Structure formats: C-alpha cells, structure tokens
Amino acid sequence: MEKIPYKIYLTEDEMPKAWYNIRSAMKNKPAPLLNPGTHEPMKAEELAPVFCEELIKQELDNDTEYFPIPQEVYDFYKMYRPSPLVRAYCLEKALGTPAKIYYKFEGNNTSGSHKLNSAIAQAYYAKMQGLKGVTTETGAGQWGTALSMACSYLGLDCKVFMVKVSYEQKPFRREVMRTYGADVTPSPSMTTEIGKKILAEHPGTTGSLGCAISEAVEVAVSTPGYRYVLGSVLNQVLLHQSIIGLETQAALNKYGIKPDMVIGCAGGGSNLGGLIAPFMRDKINGDLDCRIIAVEPASCPSFTRGKYAYDFCDTGMVCPLAKMYTLGSGFIPAPNHAGGLRYHGMSSILSQLYDDGLMEAVAVPQTEVFKAAEQFARVEGILPAPESSHAIKVAIDEAMKCKETGEEKTIVFGLTGTGYFDLVAYQKFHDGEMDDYIPTDEDLAKSISALPPVD
Amino acid sequence: MEKIPYKIYLTEDEMPKAWYNIRSAMKNKPAPLLNPGTHEPMKAEELAPVFCEELIKQELDNDTEYFPIPQEVYDFYKMYRPSPLVRAYCLEKALGTPAKIYYKFEGNNTSGSHKLNSAIAQAYYAKMQGLKGVTTETGAGQWGTALSMACSYLGLDCKVFMVKVSYEQKPFRREVMRTYGADVTPSPSMTTEIGKKILAEHPGTTGSLGCAISEAVEVAVSTPGYRYVLGSVLNQVLLHQSIIGLETQAALNKYGIKPDMVIGCAGGGSNLGGLIAPFMRDKINGDLDCRIIAVEPASCPSFTRGKYAYDFCDTGMVCPLAKMYTLGSGFIPAPNHAGGLRYHGMSSILSQLYDDGLMEAVAVPQTEVFKAAEQFARVEGILPAPESSHAIKVAIDEAMKCKETGEEKTIVFGLTGTGYFDLVAYQKFHDGEMDDYIPTDEDLAKSISALPPVD
Numbered sequence: 001m002e003k004i005p006y007k008i009y010l011t012e013d014e015m016p017k018a019w020y021n022i023r024s025a026m027k028n029k030p031a032p033l034l035n036p037g038t039h040e041p042m043k044a045e046e047l048a049p050v051f052c053e054e055l056i057k058q059e060l061d062n063d064t065e066y067f068p069i070p071q072e073v074y075d076f077y078k079m080y081r082p083s084p085l086v087r088a089y090c091l092e093k094a095l096g097t098p099a100k101i102y103y104k105f106e107g108n109n110t111s112g113s114h115k116l117n118s119a120i121a122q123a124y125y126a127k128m129q130g131l132k133g134v135t136t137e138t139g140a141g142q143w144g145t146a147l148s149m150a151c152s153y154l155g156l157d158c159k160v161f162m163v164k165v166s167y168e169q170k171p172f173r174r175e176v177m178r179t180y181g182a183d184v185t186p187s188p189s190m191t192t193e194i195g196k197k198i199l200a201e202h203p204g205t206t207g208s209l210g211c212a213i214s215e216a217v218e219v220a221v222s223t224p225g226y227r228y229v230l231g232s233v234l235n236q237v238l239l240h241q242s243i244i245g246l247e248t249q250a251a252l253n254k255y256g257i258k259p260d261m262v263i264g265c266a267g268g269g270s271n272l273g274g275l276i277a278p279f280m281r282d283k284i285n286g287d288l289d290c291r292i293i294a295v296e297p298a299s300c301p302s303f304t305r306g307k308y309a310y311d312f313c314d315t316g317m318v319c320p321l322a323k324m325y326t327l328g329s330g331f332i333p334a335p336n337h338a339g340g341l342r343y344h345g346m347s348s349i350l351s352q353l354y355d356d357g358l359m360e361a362v363a364v365p366q367t368e369v370f371k372a373a374e375q376f377a378r379v380e381g382i383l384p385a386p387e388s389s390h391a392i393k394v395a396i397d398e399a400m401k402c403k404e405t406g407e408e409k410t411i412v413f414g415l416t417g418t419g420y421f422d423l424v425a426y427q428k429f430h431d432g433e434m435d436d437y438i439p440t441d442e443d444l445a446k447s448i449s450a451l452p453p454v455d
Numbered sequence: 456m457e458k459i460p461y462k463i464y465l466t467e468d469e470m471p472k473a474w475y476n477i478r479s480a481m482k483n484k485p486a487p488l489l490n491p492g493t494h495e496p497m498k499a500e501e502l503a504p505v506f507c508e509e510l511i512k513q514e515l516d517n518d519t520e521y522f523p524i525p526q527e528v529y530d531f532y533k534m535y536r537p538s539p540l541v542r543a544y545c546l547e548k549a550l551g552t553p554a555k556i557y558y559k560f561e562g563n564n565t566s567g568s569h570k571l572n573s574a575i576a577q578a579y580y581a582k583m584q585g586l587k588g589v590t591t592e593t594g595a596g597q598w599g600t601a602l603s604m605a606c607s608y609l610g611l612d613c614k615v616f617m618v619k620v621s622y623e624q625k626p627f628r629r630e631v632m633r634t635y636g637a638d639v640t641p642s643p644s645m646t647t648e649i650g651k652k653i654l655a656e657h658p659g660t661t662g663s664l665g666c667a668i669s670e671a672v673e674v675a676v677s678t679p680g681y682r683y684v685l686g687s688v689l690n691q692v693l694l695h696q697s698i699i700g701l702e703t704q705a706a707l708n709k710y711g712i713k714p715d716m717v718i719g720c721a722g723g724g725s726n727l728g729g730l731i732a733p734f735m736r737d738k739i740n741g742d743l744d745c746r747i748i749a750v751e752p753a754s755c756p757s758f759t760r761g762k763y764a765y766d767f768c769d770t771g772m773v774c775p776l777a778k779m780y781t782l783g784s785g786f787i788p789a790p791n792h793a794g795g796l797r798y799h800g801m802s803s804i805l806s807q808l809y810d811d812g813l814m815e816a817v818a819v820p821q822t823e824v825f826k827a828a829e830q831f832a833r834v835e836g837i838l839p840a841p842e843s844s845h846a847i848k849v850a851i852d853e854a855m856k857c858k859e860t861g862e863e864k865t866i867v868f869g870l871t872g873t874g875y876f877d878l879v880a881y882q883k884f885h886d887g888e889m890d891d892y893i894p895t896d897e898d899l900a901k902s903i904s905a906l907p908p909v910d
Binding site for chain 1: 460461462464466467530533534535541543544564565566604607608624627630631634635636657712830832833834835836837838873875876878881882885897
C-alpha cells in the first residue's frame with residue numbers, strides 16, 4: 001500500500017465548495033431557540049435586530065444539506081486552506097503505539113485557530129447586507145482575533161468586548177486585534193447599560209464571557225448599521241466549521257482510511273461540531289462505525305456534569321434561550337482555568353447528538369492537558385493551544401490503550417490552534433504553579449438550580 | 456494558461472533530497488576564515504574544539520555541489536516541509552499592481568521561522584558525533600527557539616545565551632525554549648570568564664549578539680561533550696538553508712515561472728543565502744536574468760555602509776576572523792531597533808557575491824518596515840516578523856514601480872517568519888512611539904576603524 005505522507009494536503013480544487021449542515025442528517029433535530037419572554041420559538045424577524053439576515057436563515061434551517069460557500073469567502077479560505085491533515089508519525093513513535101494518529105491542523109493562519117472559518121463567513125454576510133460593522137465578545141482572544149482579521153479584509157468596523165481578565169493578562173492578543181484595526185473594550189465596561197449595571201452590582205469583577213456577550217449584543221441592537229456575531233455555540237457557526245470535517249474526510253478518503261475514533265475539544269462546540277460533521281452523518285446513516293469523543297475541561301464540564309435544559313446564553317439574559325447541556329448561565333470557571341473552553345453551555349446540535357447517544361464526552365484536568373501539550377510539542381514541533389491540547393490528551397490516552405491491546409486503531413483529532421499567546425499558562429505549568437480546580441457538586445447544583453423555568 | 460493557485464505546495468516526493476552549495480558555482484570563492492592569532496586560514500583541526508566535525512567539512516568545502524540531506528533530518532523536515540510558496544493575490548489587488556508577487560513562507564512551524572532548517576541539521580551532526588549537547592547564542596530568539604526544538608527532538612542538551620535585553624523583554628520566547636527543555640541564560644552572565652570581564656568593564660550592559668557568541672563559544676570549548684552552533688553567517692548555515700531556494704524554484708518551475716527579482720531580508724544572511732542559492736547559480740551560469748536584492752535595516756546597514764574586510768565575529772574576539780561587509784565588531788544597533796537583523800557583519804558568501812556585483816542591497820528604516828508589515832497582514836492574513844517585513848517593504852516598493860510602468864514583473868520574496876513574539880514592537884508602532892535611528896557617518900567610522908589589521 002502507498003505510504004501515507006506526513007501531511008496530506010488537498011489541492012485547491014479538492015477544497016469543499018459548500019458547507020455541510022449536519023442537522024439535515026439528524027433524526028432528532030436540535031431544539032429551537034426560544035424567546036426569553038414568551039418561551040415560543042424565535043422567529044426570523046425577532047432575530048433580525050441582533051443577527052444578519054442570511055445568517056438567521058442558516059441558523060433556522062434544519063433541512064438543507066449543503067450551503068454553497070460564497071466566492072469571496074472561498075477566495076479568502078484559499079489564503080490558508082486547505083489546511084493539512086498530519087500523520088503524527090513522531091508522536092506514534094514516541095508513544096510506541098500501534099495506533100495510527102492523524103490531526104487536522106487549523107492553527108495555520110494569523111488568527112492562530114479555526115475561528116477564522118466562521119469569522120470570514122459572518123463578516124461577509126454582514127457586508128453583503130450593507131452593514132457598517134459588527135460587535136462581538138472574546139474570552140481567550142482567538143475569536144476576536146479571527147473576526148478582526150476578517151473585518152479588516154472586508155473593510156468592516158469591528159467592536160470587540162474582551163473579558164477584562166484576558167484584556168489585562170493577554171495584551172498581545174489585544175495588540176494583534178489592533179493591528180487588524182479592531183476597537184477592543186475590556187468587559188464589563190461603562191460604555192453599555194448592562195456593563196454599568198454589572199459593575200454596580202459586582203465592583204471589581206474581572207468579567208465573564210456571558211457578560212461580554214450581553215454588552216456586545218446591547219451595542220449591536222442600539223447602533224444603526226451594526227449586528228452581533230458569535231464565534232461558537234450557534235448552528236450557523238457549526239455549519240461554517242464543517243469545512244474542517246469535510247477536508248479531513250476528503251484527505252482520509254484519498255488513502256482509503258476510515259477513522260475508528262474522531263476526537264475534538266469542546267467549549268461551545270464550534271471546532272468539534274465542524275470536525276465531526278461528515279463522520280457523524282455517516283455514522284447516523286450506518287456507513288461508518290466510529291467513536292466520536294468530545295473532550296472538555298474538568299473545570300467547566302458542561303457535557304459530563306451539566307443538565308440538558310433550556311438556559312440563557314448570556315449573563316445579562318438579553319439573548320434567546322437555548323436548549324443545551326449547561327452548568328447554568330451564572331457559572332464561571334475557577335480563575336486558575338487557563339485558555340478558552342469556558343462557556344457555561346454547549347451547542348444545541350452537539351447537545352442533542354450527545355443526548356441521543358451518538359457521541360461520548362470526557363472531562364480532563366488541566367495539568368494533564370499541559371503535560372500532553374508539552375509531550376506533543378517536543379515531538380511534533382507544534383506548540384498547541386491549551387484548548388486544542390484537551391484533544392491531544394485524550395488522543396494520547398486512546399493511543400496508549402492501543403499499545404496495551406495491540407490494536408492498530410486509526411485516531412483522528414482536531415488541533416484547533418497554536419499556543420503562542422498562552423505562554424503565561426505554560427510558564428505556570430513549568431513552575432509547578434498550575435493546579436486543577438474541579439467544581440464541587442454543591443457549586444454545580446447552585447448554578448444549575450438557577451435555570452429558567454421552561455417546560 | 457493554467458491558473459496559478461494561491462499556494463503552490465510540493466508533494467513530499469518533490470522535496471529536495473540534497474542541500475545545494477552555492478560556493479560550487481561561484482567564480483570568486485568566499486574568503487576563508489582566518490586564525491585570529493596567525494592570520495592563516497583556519498584548518499579543520501583548529502575548528503574542531505568549537506564545531507562538529509561534519510559541519511566543519513561542510514564549512515570548508517567550496518566545491519561539492521550537493522550534500523545529501525541525512526534521512527533523520529529529512530524525516531524531521533517532513534513535519535513542516537515542503538513549505539508553501541504563496542501567490543500574494545490579495546496584496547497585488549490591494550496595491551493595484553500588474554506585478555505578480557510570490558512569497559515563500561517559512562513561519563509555518565513552532566520555531567516560527569526558517570531557522571529550524573539549519574538547527575535540525577546541526578543538532579543531528581552533533582548527535583551523530585556522540586556529543587552530549589550544544590551551546591549557542593540568540594538575540595531576538597528565533598534561532599534559540601529553533602535549536603531548542605531540534606535538540607528536544609533528538610535528545611540533546613541545549614544551552615542558550617540570550618542577549619539580556621531580549622531575555623527581559625521577551626519572556627515568552629524564553630518560555631518556548633523552556634517548553635522544549637533548553638537551559639537559557641541571560642548574557643552577559645557571571646557563568647563565563649568573558650561574561651565576567653564584560654560585566655566588570657560595562658556594568659549594567661544589556662548585552663549584544665557578539666558578546667553572547669563569546670560566552671557560548673567559551674562554554675562549548677571548556678565543557679566536555681559540547682560544541683558550539685550558530686544560526687547564521689557561516690557557510691554551513693547557508694548550505695542548509697538552500698532548501699528554501701530549492702523548493703521555491705521547484706514550485707515556480709511547476710508553472711514555468713521565472714522570477715524577475717528575488718528579495719530577502721539580510722542580517723547575517725541565513726535566509727537570504729538559502730533563498731537565492733539556485734537562482735544565483737542560474738544567474739552566474741547565464742541561465743537566468745534576475746535581480747537579487749538584499750534588504751537590511753537602516754539602523755544596521757552592513758552591506759550598504761559597511762566595509763568589506765576581515766573582522767572579528769564576536770565581541771570577545773575568541774572566534775576566527777571572517778571576511779565580510781562589516782560595521783565593526785563593536786557596533787551595536789540603537790536600542791530602539793526592533794527585531795533581529797542586528798549582527799555587525801554579513802555572511803562571507805553573500806559579501807563576495809555582493810562585491811562581485813551579482814546582488815543589490817537596500818537599507819530601509821523600521822517605521823517603513825512596520826507600515827509594510829501591517830499592510831501585508833491586513834490583506835494576506837499572516838502577521839509577519841519584523842525581520843521578514845524588510846523584504847515585504849521592498850517587494851511592495853518594487854510592485855508599486857511596476858504599477859507606474861505597467862510592467863508585469865514577477866517578484867519573489869522570502870517571508871521568513873511570524874511576528875507573534877514581536878507585539879511589543881507592533882504596539883510601539885501603533886502608539887507612534889517608534890522612530891528611526893540611522894547611525895551617523897561618525898558612528899560608523901569609529902566602529903569600522905577598530906577592524907583587525909589583516910592584509
């Protein structure tokens with residue numbers, strides 16, 4: 001058989017021309033967004049003050065299989081796509097495992113992560129609608145960086161609310177956004193009503209993602225010519241991110257490879273939902289026998305310890321309600337939690353798939369994650385983001401199980417981005433100053449008990 | 456004609472199997488290294504206490520055309536090579552130029568730059584010789600990062616002397632090296648005799664590259680099982696970096712493209728010498744009519760304002776003498792100089808080619824460089840290193856000349872690395888706090904007057 005190269009590249013011609021909508025294959029569709037006042041499913045016209053029109057169509061469409069990628073988005077993709085699927089020969093050798101490990105590397109662009117795939121799509125539709133700009137929130141900074149870059153390319157304004165603790169601890173992330181011309185405000189801020197309210201109630205708070213979302217939405221709905229965009233959780237985001245999975249499958253198909261498991265890190269679900277899309281379709285259709293594994297931080301374990309219920313998407317409770325595995329919108333991961341994957345809830349699509357038993361989930365503590373990250377970096381050469389390293393950790397664990405059993409399983413995982421802006425966390429890890437905070441049952445019971453009463 | 460893709464990738468099979476030695480094509484060979492005491496050409500046995508044996512052979516061999524790339528180095532290369540040759544369609548469009556612009560992107564690995572190409576080769580030969588480890592110096596940190604990564608992969612010790620000002624201002628660079636297991640010491644230090652001497656003479660000095668070289672060499676020659684390795688200037692380094700040029704030419708050949716000019720940034724010459732190698736050969740042989748342009752910082756203008764003469768390679772004057780365009784070994788660029796390209800001299804190979812009129816050189820001020828960097832980032836998506844941005848600046852200038860004349864010239868430049876660790880400099884640029892320091896004729900006359908008296 002032909003030797004598998006270190007990197008399997010697709011040609012530009014082999015790059016997918018359309019995004020794949022996994023909802024079209026789901027027997028149980030994801031639950032709809034609800035109006036927080038009436039608890040009725042949100043209609044397009046209710047969403048229109050917040051989101052761009054085309055994106056609302058994508059958000060609400062559970063049936064269309066493929067959405068063509070607009071030419072301008074496609075051209076932008078070609079600057080950094082197709083991304084490589086790498087055979088981790090060096091890691092396999094270091095582990096001494098008979099498993100065959102592949103990773104899809106999405107860190108190969110200045111935004112440093114997969115977030116750019118949806119950022120350029122959302123910015124494009126905003127521009128097509130004739131808008132002046134968009135607002136958003138960012139936590140660890142990957143999404144804000146990606147959106148700034150996309151907006152700069154298309155000539156749109158970009159207002160980013162950055163969780164204050166990240167704003168202060170990650171000045172370089174801020175500076176990259178500035179290089180791309182974005183306006184970055186630490187959240188909570190005095191520039192919004194909700195920000196003022198939160199600061200009055202919690203003086204000195206360092207912010208949270210849910211709070212930054214509330215501020216970004218407020219500015220979007222109150223500023224003519226602006227809409228709000230989001231980097232994860234939503235159906236539309238998973239749709240755009242399907243490019244990751246489609247390319248991965250196309251690359252594997254070139255060599256007739258079928259994965260035994262597909263592993264991705266999960267915060268809001270943007271990377272995981274995109275990576276698994278075509279594999280999940282084949283699994284649903286009975287064409288593929290494959291484990292699909294979500295990896296989440298033990299400090300923010302929405303799949304493994306959350307409740308499947310309707311919840312607020314933001315702290316200010318201005319957004320629609322979404323049905324998801326959630327820890328409660330008031331949940332904030334411990335301050336020692338490094339990197340992203342800190343959202344209290346999880347994509348409705350993935351929540352439904354998990355509830356249907358089509359996916360597994362595992363929660364891992366962060367010191368274990370950084371151990372895996374360093375091990376990976378030393379042999380594979382890429383310095384992984386903490387988020388991505390959750391998937392590395394479980395891929396290594398599964399490869400070691402293969403070593404015990406002698407099974408030559410094919411493991412595919414998503415390497416979503418690079419860790420260049422996470423070196424403070426790496427430093428803590430090296431200095432032995434990193435620990436694992438795992439929320440107690442009482443902590444979770446408290447935040448989960450505050451879910452809104454939806455039947 | 457077939458449309459040129461955004462990225463021209465070579466397959467693994469198309470990756471060059473041997474390094475190309477440009478010296479073999481040179482009519483006037485580069486001047487030999489001289490013993491600083493006798494002023495006689497250095498012999499292999501004199502170099503042996505400092506350098507690895509195989510590398511000495513490569514250093515002294517002006518005749519062999521190709522050196523096969525050892526299998527283990529080749530396997531390592533495959534983790535991140537072949538690197539893409541990108542057609543800068545977006546930049547061309549933004550500039551409105553008829554010129555066709557290509558760049559060879561070498562930032563696509565964790566070391567973040569082309570330095571890894573030589574680091575893995577040098578570490579490999581050290582390992583083959585049965586050594587325990589290597590020592591080196593690093594300024595901006597790209598070389599130290601690359602060497603740490605290579606040593607980690609091969610299981611070698613790595614001791615890095617990092618110019619103190621960089622050590623303090625770039626803690627994340629230091630942390631990356633630490634992730635790869637290197638031992639990093641700020642230079643000058645009290646761990647070496649030369650360091651103590653320099654500190655006694657210049658208390659409070661923030662160090663220089665020449666000084667860090669002296670310390671690294673001292674440790675190498677005084678520690679059993681260690682040798683010294685260097686990331687630029689030397690013939691062996693340019694040999695390893697020829698992989699850049701060979702791949703670039705192979706990719707262009709796929710589409711029958713001949714460049715009208717090849718542009719690279721120049722500090723010690725590692726990237727430039729590698730990028731231009733096969734093009735220079737064709738130019739020397741009369742097979743290619745092509746301008747070859749070195750771009751250097753106006754604050755450290757060795758080609759454009761230096762003297763072609765024998766000089767010390769280091770501040771401590773423990774290294775052999777090299778004939779090169781030099782500003783004098785006592786020259787230190789102004790503190791406001793951002794990024795690398797701060798070495799006082801220039802590769803002997805490139806110096807000879809420049810002296811023979813086969814290359815041009817241009818010096819550019821750093822605010823212009825950062826302006827070009829930002830312009831490039833916003834349309835091409837890659838955040839470039841300050842070093843690489845010198846080449847971008849001149850590529851843009853040349854493309855704008857084509858706009859005036861209407862000529863559809865083909866411009867190829869080297870994008871040597873990414874700027875993730877240079878955001879302090881970007882911030883200064885954004886805040887209007889960056890200025891251009893250009894040394895006066897008096898400054899240069901003074902440092903150049905201290906050249907050693909060699910006939």
